[in-house]
Amino acid sequence: MEFLKKLGIEGTNLGTSTGQEFLGKEGQETISSSTPIDGSHIADTTVTTREEYDQVVEQAQEAFKEWRMTPAPKRGEIVRQIGLELRKHKEDLGRLVTYEMGKIYQEGLGEVQEMIDICDFAVGQSRMLYGKTMQSERPQHRMYEQWHPLGITGIISAFNFPVAVYSWNAMIAAICGNVMIWKGSEKTPLCGIAVQNIIAKVLKRNDMPEGIFNLITGGREVGEWMTEDERLPLISATGSIRMGKEVAKTVGARLGKTILELGGNNAIVVTENADLEMAARATVFGAVGTCGQRCTSTRRLIVHEEVFDELKDRLVEIYEDVNIGNPLDEDTLVGPLIDEDAADSMQDALEELREAGGEVIYGGEKLEKKKLGDGHYVRPAIAIAENSYDIVQEETFAPILYLIKYSDLDNAIDKHNGVKQGLSSAMFTLNIREAEAFLSARGSDCGIANINVGTSGAEIGGAFGGEKETGGGRESGSDAWKAYMRRQTNTINWSDEMPLAQGIEFDVE
Secondary structure, eight states, X not given: OHHHHHTTOOSEEOXXXXXXXXXXXXXXXXXXXXXXXXXXXXXXXXXXOHHHHHHHHHHHHHHHHHXXXXXXXXXXXXXXXXXXXXXXXXXXXXXXXXXXXXOOHHHHHHHHHHHHHHHHHHHHHTTOOOOOEEOOSSTTEEEEEEEEEOSEEEEEOOTTSTTHHHHHHHHHHHHTTOEEEEEOOTTSHHHHHHHHHHHHHHHHHTTOOTTSEEEEXXXXXXXXXHHHOTTOOEEEEESOHHHHXXXXXXXXXXXXXXXXXXXXXXXXXXXXXXXXXXXXXXXXXXXXXXXXXXXXXXXXXXXXXXXXXXXXXXXXXXHHTOOBSOTTSTTOSBOOBSSHHHHHHHHHHHHHHHHHTOEEEEOOOXXXXXXXXXXXXXXXXXXXOOTTSHHHHSOOSSSEEEEEEESSHXXXXXXXXXXXXXXXXXXXXXXXXXXXXXXXXXXXXXXXXXXXXOSSOOOTTSEEOOEETTOSOOEESTTGGGGGEEEEEEEEEOSSSOOOGGGOOXXXX
């Protein structure tokens, strides 16, 4: 396909890169990438060997020595040019995201736009890596703090956002003076190759050293090399809670730093004072977008008893008109799940729901392959449930929406917060008291809390991340840049005396 050629994707692609140079040789182990649209083979990617991994780390260490001393605005200039190069390839890269991951083309384009946006944000941030000036208690002393890069930032990203989440980390880390080693999901390796090819054009044009933006490919073993490696002071990992706990344990044991973006069990609270049409539309996008495979997908809808039936009927009505099919078609709203395991997990979850006493009132079934090829297509499900059900307490990475009834605001907030995850949340209401209660300290316990905005579709200007078992990490905007740097407090004595703090007298003859 033409867009693959434009992105440098061939039959077998070398999966390890130090920025401009790709490492590897014939006969290496490969990952086969297939499209979830119809199951057909796209291309292969070599798996990073241990020898290649060590070569990448050593090259990154050398590059860091030069990159950290490059003025931050000049680092920002490189990122600015990466943003411009992404603009040139937006349609092709967006199409690849859709082709390899399965989200609809509009979402694929949106993911690339996120990359462009974070590049723009990072360029401005490169001139605003601010420290503070403090007042010393000692005369003729100046105190201030400054921020320095950590070194190598290890980035482990997931299949559902195969390019955007990488850029949230990489572009901010880059302007901070760090160098990057990226391992994307083994389910979407070609997206990583394409992004690396785009970045390589900018690096070559500016005669930049090898080792600033590095790529490795592979499964769990390759990820473990990163988490165990003391040469990588920071690991930013996106994935399941189970994976995150292993990363935290391993990196913590060597006193490294982590940014963890893990599972979500996101809810929208709909009060009796809500605009129900707005709530319905936001819920549908949050629940079925990316076929329910976002960490911010809407999984629970907590609805006041007075409007429960009305909203339930409206949702079913909308779901009946949702087009399911090839995500490259313009009229499609829901594409396939990533693979057979995801489709089976959805069926298992629905069965567990029924056994617990819940009721599936719409959808949930697998769709016939003869109509849609060999992709794993499902009909998004709506179910009536209790928040206490074990399956509702878990994150199922599929389009299942649980409808949960509540009676008063305190009851709604208790249900909302009554899960182990804490990523994204929302309330729909036209009552300012309800809205402020939800955003207060007694309200949502999530890292993201919205009013009359759904759980999905965060902008890059705010810090992205969640609490509790979501991991506590923050990426993207606001002051998330500080996670990629180390703080240093400095004191300069410009007097001809040597006073000590706290008035301590320590005279030496």
